Amino acid sequence: MLEAVSLTVGYGAEPVVHDFSLSLSRGQFAGLVGPNGSGKSTVVRALSRTLPPQRGRVLLDGVDIYRMPARELAKRLAVVAQDSAVAFDFRVLDIVLMGRSPHLGRFSLETARDYEVAYRCMELTQTAQFADRPVTGLSGGERQRCMIARALAQEPEILLLDEPTAHLDINHQIEVMDLARRLTAERELGTLVILHDLNLASQYCDHLTLLAAGRVLASGPPHEVVTEDRIRAAYGTHVQVRLHPTTGRPYVTLLSRLPVAPPPTRQTRIHLVCGAGTGVHLMRRLRQLGFAVSVGVVNVEDTDQIEAEALDLSRVEEAPFSAITDEAHRRNCELAQAADVVIVTGIPFGPGNLRNLEAAARAQSAGRRVLLIDDPPISARDFTGGKATELQGRLLEAGAEALADEAVALAELESLP
Amino acid sequence: MTAARRPALPSLLVRLTGAVTGLGVFLLVTVVLAAYIGAERVPLPVILESARDLLAGRPLAGDSRLAQIFWYLRLPRVAMGAIVGTALTVAGGSLQGLLMNPLADPYLVGVSAGAALGASLATVLHFGHTLGGAGRCVVGFASGALTMALVIWLARSRGRIHRDAFILAGVVVGSFMWALVTLLMSISGQDLQTIVFWLMGSLSAEADWRVVAVVGAITGFGCLALYAYARDLNLLSLGEEQARQLGVETEALKLWVIVFAALVTAAAVSVSGVIGFVGLVIPHIARKLFGPDHRLLLPAAGLMGAAFLVWADTLARGIGEAFPVGVLTALLGAPFFFYLLKTRPRAA
Numbered sequence: 001m002l003e004a005v006s007l008t009v010g011y012g013a014e015p016v017v018h019d020f021s022l023s024l025s026r027g028q029f030a031g032l033v034g035p036n037g038s039g040k041s042t043v044v045r046a047l048s049r050t051l052p053p054q055r056g057r058v059l060l061d062g063v064d065i066y067r068m069p070a071r072e073l074a075k076r077l078a079v080v081a082q083d084s085a086v087a088f089d090f091r092v093l094d095i096v097l098m099g100r101s102p103h104l105g106r107f108s109l110e111t112a113r114d115y116e117v118a119y120r121c122m123e124l125t126q127t128a129q130f131a132d133r134p135v136t137g138l139s140g141g142e143r144q145r146c147m148i149a150r151a152l153a154q155e156p157e158i159l160l161l162d163e164p165t166a167h168l169d170i171n172h173q174i175e176v177m178d179l180a181r182r183l184t185a186e187r188e189l190g191t192l193v194i195l196h197d198l199n200l201a202s203q204y205c206d207h208l209t210l211l212a213a214g215r216v217l218a219s220g221p222p223h224e225v226v227t228e229d230r231i232r233a234a235y236g237t238h239v240q241v242r243l244h245p246t247t248g249r250p251y252v253t254l255l256s257r258l259p260v261a262p263p264p265t266r267q268t269r270i271h272l273v274c275g276a277g278t279g280v281h282l283m284r285r286l287r288q289l290g291f292a293v294s295v296g297v298v299n300v301e302d303t304d305q306i307e308a309e310a311l312d313l314s315r316v317e318e319a320p321f322s323a324i325t326d327e328a329h330r331r332n333c334e335l336a337q338a339a340d341v342v343i344v345t346g347i348p349f350g351p352g353n354l355r356n357l358e359a360a361a362r363a364q365s366a367g368r369r370v371l372l373i374d375d376p377p378i379s380a381r382d383f384t385g386g387k388a389t390e391l392q393g394r395l396l397e398a399g400a401e402a403l404a405d406e407a408v409a410l411a412e413l414e415s416l417p
Numbered sequence: 418m419t420a421a422r423r424p425a426l427p428s429l430l431v432r433l434t435g436a437v438t439g440l441g442v443f444l445l446v447t448v449v450l451a452a453y454i455g456a457e458r459v460p461l462p463v464i465l466e467s468a469r470d471l472l473a474g475r476p477l478a479g480d481s482r483l484a485q486i487f488w489y490l491r492l493p494r495v496a497m498g499a500i501v502g503t504a505l506t507v508a509g510g511s512l513q514g515l516l517m518n519p520l521a522d523p524y525l526v527g528v529s530a531g532a533a534l535g536a537s538l539a540t541v542l543h544f545g546h547t548l549g550g551a552g553r554c555v556v557g558f559a560s561g562a563l564t565m566a567l568v569i570w571l572a573r574s575r576g577r578i579h580r581d582a583f584i585l586a587g588v589v590v591g592s593f594m595w596a597l598v599t600l601l602m603s604i605s606g607q608d609l610q611t612i613v614f615w616l617m618g619s620l621s622a623e624a625d626w627r628v629v630a631v632v633g634a635i636t637g638f639g640c641l642a643l644y645a646y647a648r649d650l651n652l653l654s655l656g657e658e659q660a661r662q663l664g665v666e667t668e669a670l671k672l673w674v675i676v677f678a679a680l681v682t683a684a685a686v687s688v689s690g691v692i693g694f695v696g697l698v699i700p701h702i703a704r705k706l707f708g709p710d711h712r713l714l715l716p717a718a719g720l721m722g723a724a725f726l727v728w729a730d731t732l733a734r735g736i737g738e739a740f741p742v743g744v745l746t747a748l749l750g751a752p753f754f755f756y757l758l759k760t761r762p763r764a765a
Binding site: 045048049050069070071072073074075077078079081083084085086087088089090091094095098099101102104106107109110115154 | 428429430433514517518519645648651652653654655656658659661662663664665666704708709710712
């Protein structure tokens with residue numbers, strides 16, 4: 001087990017990392033994340049006996065690694081550096097055999113067993129086919145895998161990977177992360193990965209440590225560490241964190257700080273009554289066309305709500321899967337009446353959201369123009385026992401316009417001032 | 418299936434044995450031939466007869482003048498050429514590995530300039546013939562070693578040698594020492610020619626078996642010590658930090674490689690002056706032929722350097738007894754180096 005106990009470490013008088021603690025046991029796949037300059041690589045240096053801490057200790061099974069000979073540590077702890085440049089054109093096999101070096105005496109040459117270990121590690125990392133090629137001729141991903149093979153050839157208990165996916169294409173990122181994860185399980189390694197990509201970290205790691213400005217901001221399982229508040233605190237930027245539907249891990253979406261659309265250029269104000277994703281496309285197009293757009297009533301976490309939030313539209317929200325309350329209905333009516341045109345998308349209507357249609361009716365009686373996008377037809381999406389169909393019929397009688405689909409609606413609206 | 422994918426190249430041990438045997442035989446042939454070739458033809462029976470005398474511990478019989486030329490003039494000179502060639506190439510190869518720069522040179526350390534200063538000083542002060550004729554060598558070696566210490570001291574800060582600082586310190590200290598050498602030359606009067614001749618690099622001056630033995634011992638010891646760091650030098654090409662994470666005590670590595678490379682360079686320079694390009698070009702060629710593994714590269718380069726310098730000196734002797742071999746190696750080495758530079762496959 002590798003333990004960092006209250007490390008304070010840096011290069012000059014001013015420490016870069018303060019009071020850093022971590023424990024990594026065999027079979028564990030842990031990640032270290034944080035913004036540029038937060039001290040991630042400094043931590044790796046301290047943990048690998050290359051930068052002595054100013055305070056605190058690094059223990060491997062209870063023994064201070066700075067009191068161990070470098071060779072002894074190299075038999076038990078391997079590091080794959082971020083920069084894998086090699087000065088001379090060694091063959092891949094030579095590089096992997098370098099991993100055997102801590103196990104060899106000063107004048108002794110590699111034995112058959114050392115070659116055996118090297119070949120096995122190359123097979124695990126799928127680099128055996130390059131064995132005879134000069135390492136300087138490999139692509140970034142191939143070289144990274146060769147360096148992982150070299151680290152494995154050390155036969156370590158602990159593996160530290162410093163941004164193994166930097167400069168790699170997404171297919172190689174997945175390849176390298178899958179490999180690291182698999183090896184952790186098969187060889188019962190304790191693996192610590194430094195990652196730039198929060199989503200990769202969240203997806204692969206059992207345990208994450210979030211570093212910001214040299215201090216541990218959070219530490220724990222991904223869903224405790226990757227939260228909107230903590231990411232904002234660490235990176236100073238707004239993100240949206242959702243549970244990924246497939247992996248069940250937190251998934252970070254970056255929110256641009258640029259305005260998503262220019263300020264409204266048209267006088268016509270449009271209120272969009274939508275939900276269940278029926279308004280996603282329309283609200284973005286309308287904003288792009290220069291209309292002022294408001295939205296109501298959408299349930300929190302609903303696709304339409306997420307989009308409206310991303311577009312920063314005035315909107316009325318309701319708790320997830322809840323019926324529209326009196327308060328939300330009142331505000332929805334206000335927004336609808338403040339607009340010039342009210343559009344009702346092809347929402348499925350149930351008892352919980354029928355009041356959306358009532359709000360449109362109220363706006364119509366107040367003289368607003370109402371457009372109904374009847375796609376699919378109301379009969380196919382009426383789950384209120386006919387109440388919605390009836391209400392829509394009354395709206396049409398009172399002069400609301402029924403449109404075949406979204407495209408027709410957009411064509412209709414484009415001519416408005 | 419696994420076996421089929423295994424590399425075709427034989428293991429290091431096989432390659433090492435092959436290279437050392439092949440180049441060793443070549444060097445032996447070179448030494449014998451070079452000692453045989455010369456202005457004065459020494460007949461083979463004379464050599465064989467005198468060899469029997471020497472082995473039996475008898476004084477040389479027969480035509481003793483020719484036997485004297487062979488055993489006490491040519492052979493020590495050839496042996497010195499082999500030793501100096503080995504010293505310069507092994508030092509050059511090690512420094513190229515240490516600085517991760519294929520263009521490094523044993524004279525980079527500033528040792529040559531230091532040794533030259535000491536030797537010039539010994540000449541001007543007529544100290545050269547003290548210590549049984551080895552005075553100039555001893556002073557040259559000592560001042561070379563002192564220069565190395567100065568360069569290391571300059572390149573060190575907070576217990577670490579910085580490789581960039583080391584190159585800078587070597588160049589600057591070297592320039593300073595050369596300025597002093599030039600100053601000495603300008604006031605040396607009738608000794609000027611001796612200094613100039615020595616500076617050009619020549620194996621004719623100190624060809625004496627006792628000097629050969631001392632320089633040979635220092636070179637042998639230094640090269641063996643450098644060889645002990647061969648695998649560490651391999652690891653260093655992954656970068657200093659990675660080497661440390663692979664168990665190399667990098668500060669010790671840097672210090673000792675510099676010390677031993679400087680030691681053998683100082684020994685070589687103190688007896689032969691400044692023979693250029695051998696320590697730069699030969700390791701370079703060896704790397705092309707045998708690959709970058711220093712465990713194979715250093716011995717192969719050492720043997721190649723020895724043979725090369727012996728042949729170069731034989732050629733120089735053929736041109737004229739006073740023709741300095743240093744001029745010849747520069748004349749041959751520099752154009753070859755231009756060729757290497759222009760045909761480099763990748764940026765180094």
